[in-house]
Amino acid sequence: MLMKEGEVASQSIKDEQVKRLFDLGAHFGYAKESRHPSTKPFLFGLKNKTVMIDLEKTAESLEGAKTFVRALGVAKKNLIFVGNKKEAGLVIQEAAESVDLPYVTERWIGGTLTNFKEIRKRIDRLVDLRDQEAKGELIKYTKKERSVIAKEVSDLDRYFNSLIGLTKLPGAIFVIDPKKEAIAVAEAVKSKVPVIALANSDCNLAGVDYPIVANDANRQVIKFIAEALAKAYAEGLKEGEAQTAAVTPNVATPTPPTAAV
Incomplete structure (x- = not known):
């Protein structure tokens, strides 16, 4: 059966993506002994006792996740990027900041999702203290008190600035x-917040709505996936703005009356 033009283009993109993932080393899983059963549908086989990941499945999963993220952008809903392992931190930060999205690259603070009202109070406290500092209002405190406040700002900034x-x-x-981010995933599930995850062969995919199975210990793979999702979000934002502009009526500027001569 011949493929239609759109199907050919889609297959070409998929093939290119699979090659790129392969070149980056995304197909390397962990040892067979550490394989989690939930990842089995995404695996290809074994090589020297190391699990090999099926990159065609990875590419398909990535496209599904991008479609979902694009819809988030259209709706202007936030997406939190989470990754505090050493390979992920800077990559996650850069990808999130490129589309002005929140991120967590330090330890996940318990309650970030399940007790968000309290977390928001701490964020507001950080904003308030910064505002006071900018206005020079902290000068009214003693040197010791300012030192305590500076320590508080530093701690709050570390975990809540992003x-x-x-x-x-x-x-x-x-x-x-x-x-590694089991607490974040558990909170998301409890709060009914969808989870997208870059996961290796040792991960339990229960609770993950959009699993992207690939080498999650490879910085370049993380960068590729994170940037792809950030780009999809940016595309969604642009599409949403276009939709808004299309339904917004153009109100003509009234012509002022001609002055009587």
Whole structure:
């Protein structure tokens, strides 16, 4: 059966993506002994006792996740990027910041999703203290008190600065290694927040709505996936703005009356 033009283009993109993932080393899983049963549908086989990941499945999963993230962008819903393993931190930060999205690259603070009201109070406290500092209002405190406040600002900044733009529960979270970020995934499930995850062969995919099975210990793979999702979100934002502009009526500027001569 001959493929239609659109199907050919789609297959070409998929083939190119599979090659790119292969070149980056995305197909390397962990040892057979550490394989989690839930990842079996995404695996290809074994090589020297190392699990090989089926990159065609990875590419398909990535496209599904991108479609979902694009819809988040259209709806202007936040997506939190989460990854505090050493390979992920800077990559996650750069990808999230490129589309002005919140991120967590330090330890996940318990309650970030399940007790968001309290977390928001701490974020607001950080914003307030910064505002006071900018206005020179902290000068009224003693040197010792200012030292205590500076320590508080430093601690709050470390964990909450990247979440300042988060005013309500996000539309989804994207985690690097759901095994390492188990608390974040559990909170998302409890809060009914969809989970996208870059996961290796040792991860339990239960609770993950959009699993992207690939080598999650490879910085370049993480970068490729994170940037692909950030780009999809940006495309969604642009599409949403275009839709809004299309339904917004153009109100003509009234012509002023001609002055009587």
